[in-house]
Amino acid sequence: MEGVTSYPRTSSQQLPKELNFAKILTALSKNSIYSQSANKLLALSNLMPNNGSKKDPAHPAIYPTGVIPKNLGTQEKKVYDLIVKRFLATFGEEAERETMTVKFDVKQEIFIGKGTLTTYKGWHELYAPYVKLKEEEMPDLKEGEEIKISKLDKLKKQTLPPKRYTPASIISELEKRGLGTKATRADIIENLFNRGYVQEKSIEATKLGIRVESTLEKYVPEIIDEALTTKIEEEMEEIRENKTSQEKILTKAKEHLTKLLNHFKENEDKIGAELSEANQETQDIQNTLGPCPSCKDGTIMIKRGKFGLFAACNKYPDCKTTFNLPKMALVKPTGKVSVGGYPIIEVIRKGKRPQELSLNPAENDSDLPPEKKKELKDIKSGKLKKKCPECGKELLVRSSIYGEFIACSGYPKCKYTDNSPFNGKKDADKDNESDKSTEKTVENADSSNIKKETKVTKKKVAKKKSKKKTSKKKK
Numbered sequence: 020m021e022g023v024t025s026y027p028r029t030s031s032q033q034l035p036k037e038l039n040f041a042k043i044l045t046a047l048s049k050n051s052i053y054s055q056s057a058n059k060l061l062a063l064s065n066l067m068p069n070n071g072s073k074k075d076p077a078h079p080a081i082y083p084t085g086v087i088p089k090n091l092g093t094q095e096k097k098v099y100d101l102i103v104k105r106f107l108a109t110f111g112e113e114a115e116r117e118t119m120t121v122k123f124d125v126k127q128e129i130f131i132g133k134g135t136l137t138t139y140k141g142w143h144e145l146y147a148p149y150v151k152l153k154e155e156e157m158p159d160l161k162e163g164e165e166i167k168i169s170k171l172d173k174l175k176k177q178t179l180p181p182k183r184y185t186p187a188s189i190i191s192e193l194e195k196r197g198l199g200t201k202a203t204r205a206d207i208i209e210n211l212f213n214r215g216y217v218q219e220k221s222i223e224a225t226k227l228g229i230r231v232e233s234t235l236e237k238y239v240p241e242i243i244d245e246a247l248t249t250k251i252e253e254e255m256e257e258i259r260e261n262k263t264s265q266e267k268i269l270t271k272a273k274e275h276l277t278k279l280l281n282h283f284k285e286n287e288d289k290i291g292a293e294l295s296e297a298n299q300e301t302q303d304i305q306n307t308l309g310p311c312p313s314c315k316d317g318t319i320m321i322k323r324g325k326f327g328l329f330a331a332c333n334k335y336p337d338c339k340t341t342f343n344l345p346k347m348a349l350v351k352p353t354g355k356v357s358v359g360g361y362p363i364i365e366v367i368r369k370g371k372r373p374q375e376l377s378l379n380p381a382e383n384d385s386d387l388p389p390e391k392k393k394e395l396k397d398i399k400s401g402k403l404k405k406k407c408p409e410c411g412k413e414l415l416v417r418s419s420i421y422g423e424f425i426a427c428s429g430y431p432k433c434k435y436t437d438n439s440p441f442n443g444k445k446d447a448d449k450d451n452e453s454d455k456s457t458e459k460t461v462e463n464a465d466s467s468n469i470k471k472e473t474k475v476t477k478k479k480v481a482k483k484k485s486k487k488k489t490s491k492k493k494k
């Protein structure tokens with residue numbers, strides 16, 4: 020960003036005094052968006068950033084240089100604003116929040132109500148709109164007070180399992196566990212995808228991935244030992260910080276790795292056999308498209324032929340059913356079958372949304388406008404004759420997995436196609452993840468047991484002042 024912020028690839032949460040905060044704030048005060056906040060901070064007698072614990076020997080935490088940015092894109096503007104406001108907020112005063120907890124005794128069943136309010140904004144003002152805290156006020160209650168029930172809800176809620184990792188969330192988990200470095204974590208995840216151990220954006224382990232893990236666990240558990248990896252990572256860091264000698268660590272690491280690799284070598288054949296079996300199983304699953312629509316007995320599988328991939332019934336030579344598969348595309352089974360009984364595949368092409376298509380091209384024309392369908396039908400039947408706009412030869416109807424389309428009879432010399440059928444079907448949005456996890460709450464067995472008026476026998480109004488501090492964290 021043209022020198023408007025410091026180096027962003029840092030893991031530091033610390034702003035050193037040497038940065039000359041007053042100078043940066045003075046520069047920021049020239050920017051009308053930040054002038055009010057910057058001037059307020061400049062009026063303080065002492066500018067002390069609230070530093071976090073993480074250090075990075077190479078770079079300080081990200082800070083704005085004070086240079087007023089020009090020509091920033093929308094996204095860049097947002098990132099810049101976040102960086103500046105985070106920087107300003109670290110110099111802010113502590114905010115105060117008050118939490119009130121009320122315990123209601125309903126026939127000796129204790130229900131708990133909680134409300135938290137910000138009583139002093141402090142740094143929140145400097146960090147707006149990025150502070151997102153719930154403000155919930157509890158009504159003013161006295162200890163021992165009886166409360167009327169105005170409405171009774173019977174709720175049944177369940178806890179949701181944790182969400183799957185995404186590439187971003189697994190990287191922060193790796194960081195938490197001290198696995199990898201900030202330079203290698205993204206590559207580690209990419210490797211898992213490239214080798215087919217995991218798939219999807221909401222990460223799932225593949226059968227192959229699970230088998231690789233269990234095989235290694237069985238024969239060389241040390242290799243997937245998290246503690247060992249973390250330890251090596253820590254020791255590397257110690258070398259970098261000159262806390263220990265390179266030779267000492269290297270000798271130790273060599274010892275470890277030799278032992279581990281010898282162990283691996285001893286089991287090499289067994290590991291190899293298990294992994295190739297796992298690989299074959301995975302391939303079989305990936306290549307199975309669905310039941311054969313002709314013989315009803317066989318299974319349509321992806322095969323590799325002289326001219327690339329195609330789909331064929333595994334009862335060959337008894338059943339000679341074959342289908343074309345799209346070129347330059349990744350084909351995945353969906354487990355679904357079309358209305359006409361054909362396996363439905365998922366087709367993934369670069370730069371396009373994944374499409375679900377029937378193996379029967381004629382079933383993939385549903386998105387065509389009616390006049391186009393009629394044109395295709397008429398050309399096919401010979402009722403309509405059209406000349407190629409490029410070479411003048413007659414046009415005819417061809418079909419591919421994406422449906423039927425009009426092409427030149429002069430192919431392969433003339434490559435003209437009327438490619439409107441290639442637009443394909445729109446895919447239903449599969450993003451229906453819920454992002455809220457609900458906590459299990461007490462379930463009321465029978466509401467008729469509860470009288471209209473309930474006595475609050477025990478009630479504690481605990482006023483806690485929780486002081487939240489700003490800490491600079493994350494990139």
Ligand SMILES: [Zn+2]
Nearest residue numbers: 311314332338
């Ligand atoms: Zn068949």
Ligand SMILES: [Zn+2]
Nearest residue numbers: 407410427433
């Ligand atoms: Zn032509």
